[in-house]
Amino acid sequence: xxxxxxxxxxxxxxxxxxxxxxxxxxxxxxxxxxxxxxxxxxxxxxxxxxxxxxxxxxxxxxxxxxxxxx
Numbered sequence: 001x002x003x004x005x006x007x008x009x010x011x012x013x014x015x016x017x018x019x020x021x022x023x024x025x026x027x028x029x030x031x032x033x034x035x036x037x038x039x040x041x042x043x044x045x046x047x048x049x050x051x052x053x054x055x056x057x058x059x060x061x062x063x064x065x066x067x068x069x070x
Contacts, residue, residue, distance in 0.1 A: 004030075021061040029057040 008023045017026070033053055037045060045053070 015063065017058075017061045018063045026057065026061050029060070030054065 005023060005027060008017065008026055011017045012019065012021060012023065017023075030053065034045070037043065
């Protein structure tokens with residue numbers, strides 16, 4: 001997990017993640033669903049699920065691309 005935390009720090013430093021993003025929460029958002037599946041013996045998810053999980057979690061952590069009002 002340390003490697004993934006380092007990757008998140010690099011992404012944050014590069015502006016790819018919101019500067020205020022809590023990276024411990026980010027790890028929980030990404031790993032939590034997997035641990036849940038393992039704890040309940042639901043099996044490992046397929047690649048489509050993993051892609052969707054990562055996309056949604058990172059979307060919540062990514063800074064907006066524009067500051068223009070909607």
